[in-house]
Amino acid sequence: MKTKILMAALLSGVVMTAGAVTAQPVPENMPERPDFATLDTDSDGTLTMAELEARANARFTDADADADGALTAEELVAQATANAEDRVARMIARLDTNDDGILQMDEMQPRGGARFERMFERMDADKDGVLNEEEFATAQERMQERAGGRHERGHGGGHGSRGKH
Structure with a gap:
């Protein structure tokens, strides 16, 4: 169980690092975290270790493309790339003041x-x-x-x- 939590934390670190490198400047709200309601899967108004572990397990499973119970460097990079692409899309949507789908220098100031x-x-x-x-x-x-x-x-x-x- 501790190994899965450690792997989820490692995956989060890889994703944050990849995002920092890929999406300059780094958005203020990066990385996006689930809200309380998302983590509170039984909607009882409290978070248990089981609910937090379920989130960690889900993140691991999402990254484990071949479902072999292990994360390769390629799987970690693929997950980090997908997350970076999502962050970049949100960044463009947030900063693109002239709504042309791309960022000009004045929008990046x-x-x-x-x-x-x-x-x-x-x-x-x-x-x-x-x-x-x-x-x-x-x-x-x-x-x-x-x-x-x-x-x-x-x-x-x-x-x-x-x-x-």
Whole structure:
């Protein structure tokens, strides 16, 4: 039983990583999680371990294309690709302000406005209007710490150290 839960968690990690690589910029609500009602399969207003395990088992079964009870790299990649395609379609639907089915550069611009500017100002420790390498590295470390904290609590969002090779 623990093995199936571990495999479901591993599958979730692979899916999140593939989505982060495939669908830049990463949508704020990624990965999509089931709501309480979806997980509460007996509709009694509570979640049991059995219901959560059933969800993990269903995810495993969905990914196990040949139904042999094991996940190959190819099956994991296929599942991650399908999930990434779904996320990309949702991203286009959400950002495509001119409804032409594709995204132009102006539709991909940061939508934070003043929020984006405040974030930049917080990153600019010496308040000179530009980010130096040290300020940038400090900001990345803070973001990774926050992402790590969400990941440890089971809230996802940690996407590793993008851009570092």
